[in-house]
Amino acid sequence: MRVAGVGLLTGWGEGLAALPAHARRAAGSRSLIPLAAPPLGGERFRRATRECLFGVTAVYALLREAGLGSEAIAGGDTALIYVTAGGYGASNRAFIEAAASAGRESGGALYFPYTAPSAIPAEVTIEFGLRGPYVILIGGAAATIEALGQADRMLAEGTCARALVLAVETFAECADLYARGRWLVEWPLVEAAACALLLPGGNGMMAGPAERASPLEEAVRRRVGETLACAPLIGLALACAAGDDPWELTGQWRGRRLALRGERSPAGPRR
Amino acid sequence: MAPLRTESVVIVGAGAITPIGSDLDAFWSGLVTGSDGISLIERFPVGDLRVRRGGEIKKLSLPDGASPDGCRASGLLGAAAADLLARTSLDAAPARRAIVVGTALGGVEELERALGPDRTARRAAGAFYDSPAHALARRLDARGPVLTVSTACASGATAIGVGADLLRDDRADLVVAGGYDVLCRFVMRGFDVLRSLTRERVRPFDRRRSGLLLGEGAALVLLARETDAPHERLGRLLGHASASDGSHIAAPDPDGRGLEAAIRAAMRQAGVTAGDVDFVSAHGTATPLNDRIETGVLKRVLGARAGQIPLNSIKGGLGHTMGAAAALEAIMCLLASRHGTIPHTLGLEEPDPECDLDYVPLSPRAARPRLSLSTSAGFGGCNAALVVEGRLA
Amino acid sequence: MEPKEFLDELKTLFVTRLKFEPRRVADVGFETALPKGVEGSVGLDSLDFIELGIAIEERFGIVIDESQDLAEHFASFGTLCRFIAERVKTP
Numbered sequence: 001m002r003v004a005g006v007g008l009l010t011g012w013g014e015g016l017a018a019l020p021a022h023a024r025r026a027a028g029s030r031s032l033i034p035l036a037a038p039p040l041g042g043e044r045f046r047r048a049t050r051e052c053l054f055g056v057t058a059v060y061a062l063l064r065e066a067g068l069g070s071e072a073i074a075g076g077d078t079a080l081i082y083v084t085a086g087g088y089g090a091s092n093r094a095f096i097e098a099a100a101s102a103g104r105e106s107g108g109a110l111y112f113p114y115t116a117p118s119a120i121p122a123e124v125t126i127e128f129g130l131r132g133p134y135v136i137l138i139g140g141a142a143a144t145i146e147a148l149g150q151a152d153r154m155l156a157e158g159t160c161a162r163a164l165v166l167a168v169e170t171f172a173e174c175a176d177l178y179a180r181g182r183w184l185v186e187w188p189l190v191e192a193a194a195c196a197l198l199l200p201g202g203n204g205m206m207a208g209p210a211e212r213a214s215p216l217e218e219a220v221r222r223r224v225g226e227t228l229a230c231a232p233l234i235g236l237a238l239a240c241a242a243g244d245d246p247w248e249l250t251g252q253w254r255g256r257r258l259a260l261r262g263e264r265s266p267a268g269p270r271r
Numbered sequence: 272m273a274p275l276r277t278e279s280v281v282i283v284g285a286g287a288i289t290p291i292g293s294d295l296d297a298f299w300s301g302l303v304t305g306s307d308g309i310s311l312i313e314r315f316p317v318g319d320l321r322v323r324r325g326g327e328i329k330k331l332s333l334p335d336g337a338s339p340d341g342c343r344a345s346g347l348l349g350a351a352a353a354d355l356l357a358r359t360s361l362d363a364a365p366a367r368r369a370i371v372v373g374t375a376l377g378g379v380e381e382l383e384r385a386l387g388p389d390r391t392a393r394r395a396a397g398a399f400y401d402s403p404a405h406a407l408a409r410r411l412d413a414r415g416p417v418l419t420v421s422t423a424c425a426s427g428a429t430a431i432g433v434g435a436d437l438l439r440d441d442r443a444d445l446v447v448a449g450g451y452d453v454l455c456r457f458v459m460r461g462f463d464v465l466r467s468l469t470r471e472r473v474r475p476f477d478r479r480r481s482g483l484l485l486g487e488g489a490a491l492v493l494l495a496r497e498t499d500a501p502h503e504r505l506g507r508l509l510g511h512a513s514a515s516d517g518s519h520i521a522a523p524d525p526d527g528r529g530l531e532a533a534i535r536a537a538m539r540q541a542g543v544t545a546g547d548v549d550f551v552s553a554h555g556t557a558t559p560l561n562d563r564i565e566t567g568v569l570k571r572v573l574g575a576r577a578g579q580i581p582l583n584s585i586k587g588g589l590g591h592t593m594g595a596a597a598a599l600e601a602i603m604c605l606l607a608s609r610h611g612t613i614p615h616t617l618g619l620e621e622p623d624p625e626c627d628l629d630y631v632p633l634s635p636r637a638a639r640p641r642l643s644l645s646t647s648a649g650f651g652g653c654n655a656a657l658v659v660e661g662r663l664a
Numbered sequence: 665m666e667p668k669e670f671l672d673e674l675k676t677l678f679v680t681r682l683k684f685e686p687r688r689v690a691d692v693g694f695e696t697a698l699p700k701g702v703e704g705s706v707g708l709d710s711l712d713f714i715e716l717g718i719a720i721e722e723r724f725g726i727v728i729d730e731s732q733d734l735a736e737h738f739a740s741f742g743t744l745c746r747f748i749a750e751r752v753k754t755p
Contacts, residue, residue: 076532085399089382092379092457093382095461096383099456099460108464109464109466113465113521114520115461116650116651118421118422118423118650118652119520119650119651121515122520122651123520125515125516125518125652126518126519128517130517131514131515131529131532132515133512133513133514134513134514134653134654135420135429136420136421136429136651137420138400138421139418139419143401143418143419149440150433153440177382177398178395180392180396181395181396182392184396206442207416207442254401258416
């Protein structure tokens with residue numbers, strides 16, 4: 001596969017340029033770096049949750065970076081593979097807590113469909129007219145490595161002409177729960193949305209077990225912080241920017257670490 | 272775009288727990304005898320809901336260690352796995368065993384508990400939607416890929432497809448794939464407020480159909496490559512595909528475009544045409560909209576043969592078991608081939624002029640389908656289709 | 665209640681329950697259509713109609729029979745105000 005573009009939003013800002021050299025130092029005493037509300041609103045998004053807006057905004061950032069219009073990804077030839085470890089947590093919690101309180105806010109018909117993990121990619125498919133193959137995986141960085149591997153296979157088989165791999169993670173609404181289960185996550189928790197548009201070509205690759213974190217995985221953790229499923233996509237952005245050859249993405253979740261390797265820079269050759 | 276026909280994958284065996292039977296044999300006999308698994312929900316409070324019935328599993332006898340934390344989702348998966356292992360064995364090294372399960376709700380009931388009085392870290396971690404899959408992996412000593420798919424109510428089909436791809440990519444030698452979901456207050460309240468639940472009985476494709484009821488369950492299949500599979504088997508997965516509607520957050524595309532794309536792509540991958548299809552297991556939720564749209568899609572895809580191919584929905588007796596539904600329905604197709612019987616569409620009594628296909632009403636049909644198509648759809652414009660070939664007894 | 669009062673109540677529900685921006689509903693009138701796809705409408709879809717129905721039941725203490733075809737009553741702000749007014753018991 002080749003990388004046609006990467007879209008990236010983190011609690012630090014948009015794109016790689018916004019990342020600090022050292023996330024822990026930049027975070028200081030903060031354990032959570034939230035994403036600012038994106039400038040999407042109006043009629044179209046009146047019902048959408050915060051996390052849905054991040055997903056849509058990340059894809060717009062990708063198109064801008066790649067110099068593409070929405071029509072470049074619309075239709076049935078673009079696969080969407082969405083990954084999240086906990087991007088449904090905020091909406092699930094709001095729906096549960098609305099039932100327990102007297103007010104019906106967040107408990108009504110408009111809210112329930114947004115509790116499904118599929119709500120975030122659904123808003124992306126609606127916004128950009130995506131009608132191709134559609135897979136949603138739940139898990140942290142290792143699941144994103146799987147998603148990239150699946151995208152590569154779909155492209156090689158011709159199941160799709162291009163694949164969009166998207167990850168969104170928000171933490172603010174469930175920060176207390178993450179604090180309880182902190183053996184699963186590192187600090188600081190950094191909200192993020194990241195995506196990559198992949199095209200056929202380059203060398204084939206496959207996800208497989210990895211013994212240790214790759215330099216890219218370590219660089220993402222050092223510079224960004226904990227972004228769960230978004231981390232490998234941020235790593236891919238770093239590899240493209242640096243023209244890494246060869247490159248190795250790794251991702252860990254629940255004690256399993258997977259790797260995806262390539263021999264030429266994932267971005268090259270640029271056209 | 273015409274993808275190459277890819278290597279088929281053997282479905283070695285299956286295991287299940289459902290509202291109409293707590294193992295595969297009981298599930299099948301429940302289907303062909305028209306067993307009704309719908310009852311008043313007893314496990315959690317429903318007094319404030321408009322509809323208080325569903326396909327609740329009343330007796331869940333858990334195998335040892337299936338659910339160490341009392342997590343019902345893990346319990347259902349453990350019960351289905353125990354049933355699967357009673358019929359077949361995992362003859363692969365732990366590192367070559369993979370798990371791929373689909374779910375619409377994952378561990379959301381654990382989130383309800385974590386937000387309540389149980390403030391433990393374990394409960395909070397259980398709220399991740401992929402927790403039950405990892406609990407199953409520990410139970411089966413599967414150290415290969417462990418994936419959770421959540422394409423809403425199409426999850427079970429997508430998961431079986433992803434599982435087959437892991438075998439094709441040589442990422443594992445055996446894959447335990449399927450789906451599960453738990454009937455809990457969260458989802459009952461959600462569908463209740465959406466007014467999707469019927470106060471009557473579930474009547475797929477019937478003129479009087481007025482909505483769905485939810486159910487719970489788990490269904491797993493054991494997948495292997497042809498070269499590794501034992502002679503004794505249920506059938507083969509010939510094709511799978513998914514597609515998004517890109518249309519609405521909760522409602523299906525009015526023309527069923529995503530469902531149609533998924534079905535056509537699955538048939539293309541399987542290398543089959545409408546003339547090869549012997550039976551269709553429909554999504555058939557019994558909502559006025561779904562059944563009409565799905566009928567239209569099947570007519571377009573199957574063309575002149577549409578009216579001659581038997582199709583059914585088994586949601587009348589089970590309720591909509593969400594993440595488990597597509598896996599249960601795929602298994603039903605394979606059992607129909609084995610037993611030479613197509614289960615009828617329970618609840619269908621008065622035909623709807625807008626749904627004018629052969630839905631196998633009233634009683635089971637003596638027929639032995641070789642090739643079956645199974646369709647699924649869910650929230651967020653998720654669609655998936657499977658093409659399976661049953662082993663003819 | 666006067667027709668204008670029903671309209672104002674509905675506008676409030678559009679903001680509080682259907683998440684419309686206040687300025688979007690500021691100048692709607694009785695003739696403004698509700699369903700998406702109708703020219704000049706506020707663009708409600710199936711999900712909005714479910715939520716609106718629930719909100720009306722709660723606000724006005726009436727019961728809406730979903731088994732009947734409600735499309736003609738939920739066509740515009742005017743038809744909806746009449747529908748509610750006919751069902752609200754005056755004290």
